[in-house]
Amino acid sequence: MSMSSSNAAAKRVLVTGGNKGIGYAICKKLLEDHADVHVLLGSRDPSRGEQAVQSLQSILPESSKDRVELVIIDTSSDDSVKSASETVSGKYDSLYGIINNAGIGFGNGFTDTINTNYFGPRRVCDSFAPFIIRPEGRIVNIASASGPNFVSRCQDKTLVEKFTSPLSFQDGSVTGDGIDKLDELAKSYDGQTDYGDEAYGVSKALVNAYTALFAKANTDLIVNSCSPGYILTDMTRGMGASNAPEKGTVSPVHLLLNDEMKTLPTGRYYGSDAVRSPMVSSKFGTGFIDVYKWTNLSNFFILALLPRTRRTCIRRSLNLDNGIEEILSCSLDYDVLQSNTINKK
Numbered sequence: 001m002s003m004s005s006s007n008a009a010a011k012r013v014l015v016t017g018g019n020k021g022i023g024y025a026i027c028k029k030l031l032e033d034h035a036d037v038h039v040l041l042g043s044r045d046p047s048r049g050e051q052a053v054q055s056l057q058s059i060l061p062e063s064s065k066d067r068v069e070l071v072i073i074d075t076s077s078d079d080s081v082k083s084a085s086e087t088v089s090g091k092y093d094s095l096y097g098i099i100n101n102a103g104i105g106f107g108n109g110f111t112d113t114i115n116t117n118y119f120g121p122r123r124v125c126d127s128f129a130p131f132i133i134r135p136e137g138r139i140v141n142i143a144s145a146s147g148p149n150f151v152s153r154c155q156d157k158t159l160v161e162k163f164t165s166p167l168s169f170q171d172g173s174v175t176g177d178g179i180d181k182l183d184e185l186a187k188s189y190d191g192q193t194d195y196g197d198e199a200y201g202v203s204k205a206l207v208n209a210y211t212a213l214f215a216k217a218n219t220d221l222i223v224n225s226c227s228p229g230y231i232l233t234d235m236t237r238g239m240g241a242s243n244a245p246e247k248g249t250v251s252p253v254h255l256l257l258n259d260e261m262k263t264l265p266t267g268r269y270y271g272s273d274a275v276r277s278p279m280v281s282s283k284f285g286t287g288f289i290d291v292y293k294w295t296n297l298s299n300f301f302i303l304a305l306l307p308r309t310r311r312t313c314i315r316r317s318l319n320l321d322n323g324i325e326e327i328l329s330c331s332l333d334y335d336v337l338q339s340n341t342i343n344k345k
């Protein structure tokens with residue numbers, strides 16, 4: 001294995017789906033604000049990837065244009081991910097981190113959505129995690145508020161229990177880490193028709209559960225997931241999102257680089273402002289303070305009392321940030337339970 005001399009001391013970070021949208025904005029932010037970061041920009045399409053790399057290089061001084069390079073990686077394909085990991089590990093001794101950003105949105109059916117959004121990060125972690133520096137290398141999984149939203153709407157109590165206590169997947173697991181059981185659940189959706197347009201939410205709920213299980217099995221890595229917020233990209237065009245992609249970089253970059261993360265338990269799900277959704281056994285315990293810090297308290301209580309559809313209407317008409325909806329769905333339904341499970345262990 002050889003290592004490029006100019007990058008020998010760099011923090012090498014793989015960003016999947018880095019050729020556009022939030023992934024591209026993350027690559028740009030890392031290059032602009034963090035001189036010690038070397039970006040491996042993942043793209044499934046060589047020409048779209050090359051174009052993105054060139055566009056990023058155009059904003060870098062001549063001496064540091066080699067801080068960004070293209071990695072061809074289609075996260076929906078075992079072969080492509082394997083080949084990408086062989087390329088990267090053949091060139092570099094180690095990676096500092098991965099941002100599992102590549103994803104597809106609503107309307108793509110269960111099979112494709114889960115293959116990309118859940119099994120994509122699974123494949124990437126399986127192939128690349130062995131090269132991540134330990135301790136303190138990092139993995140950031142880009143999830144979505146749609147994950148907790150799905151869980152909060154779900155009528156299947158057993159499924160809700162599993163998603164809200166992901167470590168329960170470990171029971172009876174062959175590997176002991178529970179991830180094989182989570183895979184089984186993911187595969188159970190294969191071929192099903194997505195009548196309720198739930199595939200995206202299911203895929204992100206799976207990613208959050210995976211984050212908790214993978215973190216538990218890799219205590220020498222810092223592994224978390226987050227929502228980037230409601231961001232205007234090709235994925236959300238025409239759906240009312242207005243935040244620029246740069247706004248979606250806040251939480252992923254914080255989880256990837258901030259020193260504070262070294263002191264916190266991992267396997268957590270964070271909001272788009274990088275503040276973790278409240279983690280308490282009672283809705284009005286410590287979590288109360290977190291909620292207060294996160295958003296305007298009166299908005300929170302007014303909206304909390306309303307049915308979800310009404311909340312969404314009001315949120316949109318007041319042009320409130322998606323964060324409030326995230327708080328309501330994550331803190332009250334999902335994250336509280338997930339975090340309690342983790343914290344008890």
Ligand SMILES: NC(=O)c1ccc[n+]([C@@H]2O[C@H](COP(=O)([O-])OP(=O)(O)OC[C@H]3O[C@@H](n4cnc5c(N)ncnc54)[C@H](OP(=O)(O)O)[C@@H]3O)[C@@H](O)[C@H]2O)c1
Nearest residue numbers: 017021022044074075076101102103144230231233234235
């Ligand atoms: N936008 C939002 O409001 C929002 C909210 C919550 C979560 N998210 C999540 O944020 C992430 C980025 O989304 P975005 O809004 O930036 O969407 P986007 O603009 O559509 O970008 C998606 C990126 O993922 C890549 N991709 C898709 N399938 C892939 C595959 N099989 N292999 C490799 N790359 C693949 C796309 O590549 P191509 O150019 O080749 O298609 C593109 O680079 C996704 O995980 C999404 O679920 C977004």
